[in-house]
Amino acid sequence: MIDLRSDTVTKPTISMRKAMMDANVGDDVFGDDPTVNELQQLAADKLGFEAGLFTCSGTQANLIALLSHCQRGDEYIVGQEAHNFKWEGGGAAVLGGIQPQPIEHEENGSLSLKKIKKAIKPINIHFAKTKLISIENTHHGKVLPLKYLDEISKIAQQNRLYRHLDGARAFNAAVKQQVNIKEITKYFDTVSICLSKGLAAPIGSILCGNREFIENAIRWRKVCGGGMRQAGILAAAGILSLTEQVDHLQEDHEHAMILGESLNEMPEFRVDLNLIQTNMVFARLLKGDSDELSVYLRKNGIIVVPDENMRFVFHKDIKREDVDTVIKALKDFFTK
Numbered sequence: 001m002i003d004l005r006s007d008t009v010t011k012p013t014i015s016m017r018k019a020m021m022d023a024n025v026g027d028d029v030f031g032d033d034p035t036v037n038e039l040q041q042l043a044a045d046k047l048g049f050e051a052g053l054f055t056c057s058g059t060q061a062n063l064i065a066l067l068s069h070c071q072r073g074d075e076y077i078v079g080q081e082a083h084n085f086k087w088e089g090g091g092a093a094v095l096g097g098i099q100p101q102p103i104e105h106e107e108n109g110s111l112s113l114k115k116i117k118k119a120i121k122p123i124n125i126h127f128a129k130t131k132l133i134s135i136e137n138t139h140h141g142k143v144l145p146l147k148y149l150d151e152i153s154k155i156a157q158q159n160r161l162y163r164h165l166d167g168a169r170a171f172n173a174a175v176k177q178q179v180n181i182k183e184i185t186k187y188f189d190t191v192s193i194c195l196s197k198g199l200a201a202p203i204g205s206i207l208c209g210n211r212e213f214i215e216n217a218i219r220w221r222k223v224c225g226g227g228m229r230q231a232g233i234l235a236a237a238g239i240l241s242l243t244e245q246v247d248h249l250q251e252d253h254e255h256a257m258i259l260g261e262s263l264n265e266m267p268e269f270r271v272d273l274n275l276i277q278t279n280m281v282f283a284r285l286l287k288g289d290s291d292e293l294s295v296y297l298r299k300n301g302i303i304v305v306p307d308e309n310m311r312f313v314f315h316k317d318i319k320r321e322d323v324d325t326v327i328k329a330l331k332d333f334f335t336k
């Protein structure tokens, strides 16, 4: 099957499975698992932080970051469509009494600096205490300019706010911008990265920060039920995510653009090619029914989520010839 629903569907590589089989393990709740420790240090070094923490999921990494930075009655500024506002079950509010202050995204995926400044609350007994700005990069496949990250960072620092990056796909941004990922992460106090999306690990994310932050975060991970035991089995795959799986992201981006350009030529879709910057294509269906289309595609070995604004996500398990298969199936659906 050609599965375009998400890059979370990637299967672990042969070398990952072998590394998992051979991994040295220990009890990570005691800090004894050598493979987890290796992954955490490797991630911290690559992202330019003192320390890293292996977590069960990106949702857990983001939640731990918020619980570590903020107290009950604090507030974080976040995008209205951001994963850690909209797609994480309201965890920060549910478990931490932390209030989100959502802000509408601009078309390029950023949050307006003006709107952020306006949302930061003065110290006053009526208001929650604004403590943190959370930025998502990439957001819906869009990459935030480095200059923008610098500006956000300055606003946060001027207002004594923590800066968290939900960098689930930050490596896609770095590959697109052709920069070392540190050029992105250096603007943040903490960063979460998904190993289990385009980077192909079966499970897991990484949260990075300074040593003091991570020591506190270990406690919150335990509270969240994320203290794992012989987790080196999983970390072994995560190490290969960081060492073997970053380079192919470039190909995923090329495949996305090839599909985007073809859809753009079809009268049944409207695509803004400027918004295809990494591994995602969003295409508005102008004609026909997305449920029927998805049923037809599935019969032809292609899986998509039916939606009027269809999302196609590229990843290492989609090969160049698969892109042609998808284009052909879409054309056939409309001509039959």
Ligand SMILES: *Cc1c(COP(=O)(O)O)cnc(C)c1O
Pocket (backbone or CB within 6 Å): 057, 058, 059, 060, 062, 083, 084, 136, 138, 166, 168, 169, 194, 196, 205
């Ligand atoms: C996928 C994703 C996450 C975390 O997802 P999990 O499924 O919990 O690993 C967080 N933020 C963004 C932007 C994501 O795309």
